[in-house]
Amino acid sequence: MRIWQLGVLSGLLQTEDYARVILAVNPGVTDDQVTARLATRLERQAILTRDEPPTMWFLMDEAALRRRVGSPQVMAAQLAHLTGVARLPNVTIQVVPDIEHAGLLGGFAITDRAAYAETAVGGQVFEDPEIIAGLLTRFDTLRNEALRGSESLTVTERMCEQWKATGARAATQATTAENA
Numbered sequence: 001m002r003i004w005q006l007g008v009l010s011g012l013l014q015t016e017d018y019a020r021v022i023l024a025v026n027p028g029v030t031d032d033q034v035t036a037r038l039a040t041r042l043e044r045q046a047i048l049t050r051d052e053p054p055t056m057w058f059l060m061d062e063a064a065l066r067r068r069v070g071s072p073q074v075m076a077a078q079l080a081h082l083t084g085v086a087r088l089p090n091v092t093i094q095v096v097p098d099i100e101h102a103g104l105l106g107g108f109a110i111t112d113r114a115a116y117a118e119t120a121v122g123g124q125v126f127e128d129p130e131i132i133a134g135l136l137t138r139f140d141t142l143r144n145e146a147l148r149g150s151e152s153l154t155v156t157e158r159m160c161e162q163w164k165a166t167g168a169r170a171a172t173q174a175t176t177a178e179n180a
Helices: 016-024 031-048 062-066 072-086 129-145 149-166
Strands: 002-005 056-061 091-096 108-110 115-119 122-126
Touching: 002 129, 016 031, 016 072, 056 062, 056 129, 062 091, 062 149, 072 091, 072 149, 091 129, 091 149, 108 129, 115 129, 122 129
Parallel strands: 002 056, 056 091
Antiparallel strands: 002 108, 108 115, 115 122
């Protein structure tokens, strides 16, 4: 399975606290809905460590490492978790730098026989071979822009340490008012 997620980390990579914040920002969502969606999201993560897990390839948006989701402590824990997942033998994680690239129009997940794309209003499954082939090409194009796996791990570890050491100010850009 190959997954590209723009702006945030894939649900399969999220810690409970990070996922809770992501799920809670939807307008009108209730605490019960967040709790139910969170439980489902966390259950799906078992795919990464089950017996005979699939090979997973994640392309991660560099901005997702700097975007504060929750507190700096949530971000530090999230990135520490990410470095652990990146060491699983069936998982490859690569960071796509903050440049123009083929993934700017949105995220998707693909296998050899199906693809899934999600928008703000819902997700859609595609089984058309031409659509799948096009998304595979897009994924490969993104992968060509990505840092190597070892470089991606180093960047993630460095960002984790920045979140731990100095919080949001070191990991994110200065506020708009400070830039003016």
